[in-house]
Amino acid sequence: MPRPLDHARRADLLSGVISYIAEYGLMELSLRPVAAYLGTSSRMLIHYFGTKEAMLVAALETQRPDISALFADVDDRETLRARLTRAFTLNTTGEAATSLRVLLQVLGAACVPDSPFRPYADSAVRTVVTSLTEALTRIDPTLDDPESAATLLVSGIRGLIQDWWITGDTARVDRATRRLIDTAVAPPAT
Structure with missing residues (x-):
């Protein structure tokens, strides 16, 4: 059975993704370095967002x-x-x-x-x-x-x-x- 989403943690991750992009850029962004920066695993990012692209778009929506x-x-x-x-x-x-x-x-x-x-x-x-x-x-x-x-x-x-x-x-x-x-x-x- 899949683990339920922790919405507060998801919001924290999205904020961290924006900080990562601002610091390191969007070019050739991959999940492992982002996950390390956020103190989690790429598997957890997939759990929360599905794909790297979906994670990035969700993070951008929080900044609009x-x-x-x-x-x-x-x-x-x-x-x-x-x-x-x-x-x-x-x-x-x-x-x-x-x-x-x-x-x-x-x-x-x-x-x-x-x-x-x-x-x-x-x-x-x-x-x-x-x-x-x-x-x-x-x-x-x-x-x-x-x-x-x-x-x-x-x-x-x-x-x-x-x-x-x-x-x-x-x-x-x-x-x-x-x-x-x-x-x-x-x-x-x-």
């Missing part, structure tokens, strides 16, 4: 911020600018930084054909673009193609965050992120 809530009540440019700046200017420490580092790795891995991460990555991108599109539409119902504006903003910020992780040039990337947000949220030229 509620982007819909971040923009749900935004109906003016200043609030949107403040929310974007707070959420997406560089936070180099803590859980937000860990989540961003892991998300960037997953987005890269999702580009590989038949990637098990593609559905997760697709959903994450669509959620933030949709939420931002809705906020931009509330702010200016006459805005021409708010979805492309949201896509440009989200993709630009993602690229800037990746630039920062690669170069470590905090001052330059932070200035560029603020400039992108200011430009994207500026009122239309008259």
Whole structure:
């Protein structure tokens, strides 16, 4: 008879998986090193998650911020600018930084054909673009193609965050992120 799942232990393992990915990366990740890092066995990880891919996706789901809530009540440019700046200017420490580092790795891995991460990555991108599109539409119902504006903003910020992780040039990337947000949220030229 299979052992019942200890849900508290499962949650601890998922948190540890995120820490492992942030520290060691997603490339060529295998169960044995993750299990050793977590103080368990690869057999136990299979018991809790079934496959390595299922474990990784479950861990990622625990890190997904509620982007819909971040923009749900935004109906003016200043609030949107403040929310974007707070959420997406560089936070180099803590859980937000860990989540961003892991998300960037997953987005890269999702580009590989038949990637098990593609559905997760697709959903994450669509959620933030949709939420931002809705906020931009509330702010200016006459805005021409708010979805492309949201896509440009989200993709630009993602690229800037990746630039920062690669170069470590905090001052330059932070200035560029603020400039992108200011430009994207500026009122239309008259």
